[in-house]
Amino acid sequence: MLELDLQxxxxxxAPSEEQFRQWCTLALRQRTADSExxxxxxxxxxxxxxxxxxxxxxYATNVLSxxxxxxxxxxxxxxLGDLVICVEVVEREAKEQGKELEAxxxxxxxxxxxxxxxxxxxxxxxxxxxxxxxxxxxxxxxHRDPYADDETETTPN
Numbered sequence: 001m002l003e004l005d006l007q008x009x010x011x012x013x014a015p016s017e018e019q020f021r022q023w024c025t026l027a028l029r030q031r032t033a034d035s036e037x038x039x040x041x042x043x044x045x046x047x048x049x050x051x052x053x054x055x056x057x058x059y060a061t062n063v064l065s066x067x068x069x070x071x072x073x074x075x076x077x078x079x080l081g082d083l084v085i086c087v088e089v090v091e092r093e094a095k096e097q098g099k100e101l102e103a104x105x106x107x108x109x110x111x112x113x114x115x116x117x118x119x120x121x122x123x124x125x126x127x128x129x130x131x132x133x134x135x136x137x138x139x140x141x142x143h144r145d146p147y148a149d150d151e152t153e154t155t156p157n
Contacts, residue, residue, distance in 0.1 A: 012087040027113035034078040047086030065115035083112040103143035
């Protein structure tokens with residue numbers, strides 16, 4: 001079972017809680033245990049502040065993943081962590097990259113959830129594994145390959 005805490009810290013339009021739940025459930029289905037996570041939707045000032053504080057980058061990014069730091073003796077709790085998504089950045093990227101807005105949202109939520117599961121894209125081999133899984137999951141939703149058209153596109157964070 002998925003326990004999702006959706007926090008709206010912006011007035012910008014965003015997908016429904018049902019959509020977020022669908023995308024998270026899909027991304028987390030390989031996990032057999034229950035899952036708890038928070039998704040916080042923010043505006044650019046908060047996104048920029050968080051990206052600066054945690055990644056030393058002075059701009060708002062699309063998605064930040066904060067995996068739960070759970071002590072070993074508590075590893076069986078379902079807490080995965082938090083995703084922070086900057087709504088304005090998601091909208092701007094979708095428009096600039098010629099992507100359907102819903103598909104871009106789905107991609108970033110799935111991408112963030114995979115980070116919470118321990119996937120990464122620091123080296124090429126890990127990036128290929130993560131991107132292949134993202135492609136598969138998005139195809140199940142009927143969305144096209146988010147990496148198909150732009151080899152220079154930066155990977156979400």
